[in-house]
Amino acid sequence: MIIAIDGPAASGKGTLGKRLAAYYGFRHLDSGLLYRAVAKAVLDAGKPIDDRAAAIAAAKLLDPAHLDENALKSDDIGKAASVVAPIPEVRAALVTFQRTFAASKPGAVIDGRDIGTVIAPNAEVKIFVTATPQERARRRVLELKGRGDPVDPAAVLADIVKRDERDTNRAEAPLKAASDAHLLDTTHLDIDAAVRAAIDIVEATRAGRGRG
Numbered sequence: 001m002i003i004a005i006d007g008p009a010a011s012g013k014g015t016l017g018k019r020l021a022a023y024y025g026f027r028h029l030d031s032g033l034l035y036r037a038v039a040k041a042v043l044d045a046g047k048p049i050d051d052r053a054a055a056i057a058a059a060k061l062l063d064p065a066h067l068d069e070n071a072l073k074s075d076d077i078g079k080a081a082s083v084v085a086p087i088p089e090v091r092a093a094l095v096t097f098q099r100t101f102a103a104s105k106p107g108a109v110i111d112g113r114d115i116g117t118v119i120a121p122n123a124e125v126k127i128f129v130t131a132t133p134q135e136r137a138r139r140r141v142l143e144l145k146g147r148g149d150p151v152d153p154a155a156v157l158a159d160i161v162k163r164d165e166r167d168t169n170r171a172e173a174p175l176k177a178a179s180d181a182h183l184l185d186t187t188h189l190d191i192d193a194a195v196r197a198a199i200d201i202v203e204a205t206r207a208g209r210g211r212g
Helices: 013-024 032-044 052-061 075-084 088-102 115-119 133-146 153-169 191-208
Strands: 002-006 027-030 108-112 125-130 182-185
Touching: 002 013, 002 115, 013 027, 013 108, 013 125, 013 191, 027 032, 027 088, 032 052, 032 075, 032 088, 052 075, 052 088, 075 153, 088 108, 088 115, 108 115, 115 125, 125 191, 133 153, 182 191
Parallel strands: 002 108, 002 125, 027 108, 125 182
Antiparallel strands: none
16 A cells, blocks of 8 residues: 655654554655755755756765665755755656655555655555644744754744745646645644544545455
8 A cells, every 4th residue: 555645844744654654564755855865965065956967966876775864854955955856857866766665565655745646646545734834834943943953933934935835836746736635734733633634544545445
């Protein structure tokens, strides 16, 4: 079974993906880490983040088996990733790995922005996770404060809005809910409630398919 989770920045899809994978004993992939790794490689090479050639080269050389999640979670890397992610050649270089991962047994949970629409359009379960920009900014502020990073709440909200606009309007694999995705609005849900709601979605789908 493939569970595809899509949604905008700070919607909670990554945490939800991890919890669902643990619950079902499936493998989990945060596809955003792949784009963050590409962005970090460009910056580490001393190149400007809008250097397309450098980003494409980094994507082709990326080894997904050696991703340092802690090093990739900074806010600056996240912003840089949103610049390299729309590049068609970067996305193409990462598609094969994601699709191979999706086919892994006994099942996979993948979260990102184009999983249900591009990477795994045939996923048995598709969930589109969302929340208001204000709530997502609040969560991101708490996350940054928790890491001890300096934070400007107004700037965080502005960045969330900017990234939403960039992700939804890009020509290559824009952020949008698949036509058969289940909408999960987490604005007023804590993570435990969101996980329970997601499990209900998965179980309803499995029951409809004979628990395949």
